Amino acid sequence: MDNSTSEMAEKLVRYIDGELTSAEKENLEQQLASDKMLQNKLDSLKSTIKAIKLYGLKSKVSAIHHPMMEEMQAPVRKINPTRKIVRYSLGVAASLILLAGCYIAYNFLTLSPDKVFASRYQSYELVTVRDGNTNETPVEKAYLEKNYKEVLRIHDAGEDHTPKGEFLCGAAALEVKDNSKAIKCFNEVLDANKQNPKPVLNDEAEYYLSLGYIRNKDYDYALPLLTKIQNDPNHIYNKKITDKLIRQVKILKRR
Amino acid sequence: MEVIRNFPDSELVANLRFGLRMDETIRAIYRSHFDSLIWYVMNNSGSRQDAEDVFQEVVVAFIDLVQKDKFRGESTVKTFLFSLNRFIWLNELKRRGRALVREEQYEKGQEKVELDTGQLIADREGKAEVVRLVGELGETCRKILLMFYYEDLSMKEILETMHYENEQVVRNKKYKCLKQLEQMVNTNPALKQTLKNLLHG
Numbered sequence: 528m529d530n531s532t533s534e535m536a537e538k539l540v541r542y543i544d545g546e547l548t549s550a551e552k553e554n555l556e557q558q559l560a561s562d563k564m565l566q567n568k569l570d571s572l573k574s575t576i577k578a579i580k581l582y583g584l585k586s587k588v589s590a591i592h593h594p595m596m597e598e599m600q601a602p603v604r605k606i607n608p609t610r611k612i613v614r615y616s617l618g619v620a621a622s623l624i625l626l627a628g629c630y631i632a633y634n635f636l637t638l639s640p641d642k643v644f645a646s647r648y649q650s651y652e653l654v655t656v657r658d659g660n661t662n663e664t665p666v667e668k669a670y671l672e673k674n675y676k677e678v679l680r681i682h683d684a685g686e687d688h689t690p691k692g693e694f695l696c697g698a699a700a701l702e703v704k705d706n707s708k709a710i711k712c713f714n715e716v717l718d719a720n721k722q723n724p725k726p727v728l729n730d731e732a733e734y735y736l737s738l739g740y741i742r743n744k745d746y747d748y749a750l751p752l753l754t755k756i757q758n759d760p761n762h763i764y765n766k767k768i769t770d771k772l773i774r775q776v777k778i779l780k781r782r
Numbered sequence: 783m784e785v786i787r788n789f790p791d792s793e794l795v796a797n798l799r800f801g802l803r804m805d806e807t808i809r810a811i812y813r814s815h816f817d818s819l820i821w822y823v824m825n826n827s828g829s830r831q832d833a834e835d836v837f838q839e840v841v842v843a844f845i846d847l848v849q850k851d852k853f854r855g856e857s858t859v860k861t862f863l864f865s866l867n868r869f870i871w872l873n874e875l876k877r878r879g880r881a882l883v884r885e886e887q888y889e890k891g892q893e894k895v896e897l898d899t900g901q902l903i904a905d906r907e908g909k910a911e912v913v914r915l916v917g918e919l920g921e922t923c924r925k926i927l928l929m930f931y932y933e934d935l936s937m938k939e940i941l942e943t944m945h946y947e948n949e950q951v952v953r954n955k956k957y958k959c960l961k962q963l964e965q966m967v968n969t970n971p972a973l974k975q976t977l978k979n980l981l982h983g
Contacts, residue, residue: 540957540960544930570978571974574978574980575960575964575977576960577980577981578915578967579916579928579932579963580931581909581913581916582913582916582924583931583932584842584846585842585913586928587808587932588808588838588845591812592812592837592841595809595816596834599812599816
C-alpha cells in the first residue's frame with residue numbers, strides 16, 4: 528500500500544481518533560514500526576492536532592480572562608471626564624452646603640441677646656448747638672460728658688422729666704446695662720409723645736427701646752416694635768431693621 | 783448563578799487534568815492568584831496591561847503542563863504559578879531587549895531552589911505563532927476541529943450544531959480541515975519543529 532495516498536492518511540486520522548477496529552489498529556501499528564515515513568506522517572498529524580488543542584486552550588482562557596479582568600478591576604473603574612467634573616462639582620457643592628450648615632449651626636448655637644444687641648447698638652450721640660446763647664441742661668451736660676450715672680441720678684431726683692430728659696435717661700441706662708430702667712424711660716418718651724402734637728425723639732426712643740427689649744429678653748415686646756419700624760419707610764431707623772435682625776430675634780424667642 | 787469558591791490545590795489540579803468544570807476552575811485561579819502575582823510584573827518595569835497579559839499566559843502554560851502531567855505537586859500551585867509568572871515576564875523583558883541586570887542576578891540566585899519552569903515552557907514565541915496560524919484557518923474548519931479535538935464532542939453532537947446532512951459529511955469535512963491545517967503547518971519548518979517539541983516535550 529502506498530503510504531502517501533489519502534486513504535492511508537485518512538486511516539492515520541481514524542487511528543488517532545480511536546476509530547479503527549482492533550485488527551486494523553494492530554495492522555497499522557506493525558506498518559508504523561517498520562515505515563519511518565508513515566511514522567513521520569503520523570507525527571505530522573498529531574502535531575497539527577496539538578496546535579488545535581493549544582489554540583482551544585488559549586481561546587478558553589482568553590474568553591474567561593476579559594470578564595475576570597472586569598470583575599477584578601470593578602472598584603477602580605475609570606470615569607469619563609464629564610462624570611469626573613460632575614462628581615467634582617457635586618463634591619464641592621456638598622462641601623459648601625456642609626460649610627454653610629456648620630456656619631448656620633455655629634451662629635444658631637452662639638446667638639445671644641447681647642450679641643444681637645451689640646450688632647445693632649450704637650451709643651446715642653447728643654447733638655448740641657454751641658452758639659453761646661443756648662444753655663445745656665444739667666442732664667445734657669452729664670450725658671455729653673458720658674457721665675451716665677449722673678444722668679440717671681438727675682432723672683431719679685426728678686429734676687428733668689422732659690421727653691428729652693426721659694430719652695437721655697433711657698440712653699444712659701442702656702450704656703450702664705440697666706435694661707429695665709432704659710425700657711421704662713423710653714416708654715415714658717413714647718407715652719408723652721402720644722399727647723404731643725410735635726413728638727420729641729420718637730423714632731430714636733422706639734429704636735433704642737426695641738434694643739432694650741432684646742437685651743432684656745422681652746422678645747414679645749421687641750418683635751412688634753421692630754416690625755413697625757421696618758414697615759415704616761419714613762422711620763429714621765428703618766434701614767437698621769433688617770430681615771436678618773428680625774429672624775435672629777425670632778430664633779432667640781423660640782429658644 | 784455561580785457559587786464563588788476556592789479549590790484546594792489537589793481538586794484544582796484534578797479538574798484541570800481531566801477537564802472537569804474548567805471555566806469555574808480557571809476563574810478560581812484568577813480569584814486566588816491574580817492579585818498576588820501581578821505585583822511582580824508591575825514592580826519590574828511592567829504595566830498593569832503587561833501583568834494581565836502575562837497572567838493569562840501563565841494560566842495557559844499551567845493548564846498545558848498539568849494536562850501533560852508535568853506538574854506533580856512538588857510545590858504548591860501558588861509557588862508554581864509564581865515561577866511561571868517570573869519566567870514568562872523575564873523572558874518577555876529579554877524579548878523586548880531591556881532585561882534588568884538586577885533581575886537576571888536574582889534569577890541566577892534562585893536557580894537552584896526554583897523549579898525549572900523555563901524548560902517546561904520553552905518557545906513562547908513558537909506557541910504564539912501556532913495560535914496565530916490556527917486563527918488563520920477558516921471559521922467553519924476551526925470550529926469543527928476545536929469541537930472534535932479540544933471539546934471532545936462526538937460527530938453526532940457536532941452535527942447538531944453545524945447543520946450538515948449527516949455524520950459522514952461532518953467526518954469528511956473534519957478530515958479536509960485537518961489536512962488543510964497540516965499543510966499550513968508544514969509550510970513553516972520552524973513552526974513544525976515547535977509543534978514536534980510540544981508533542982514530545
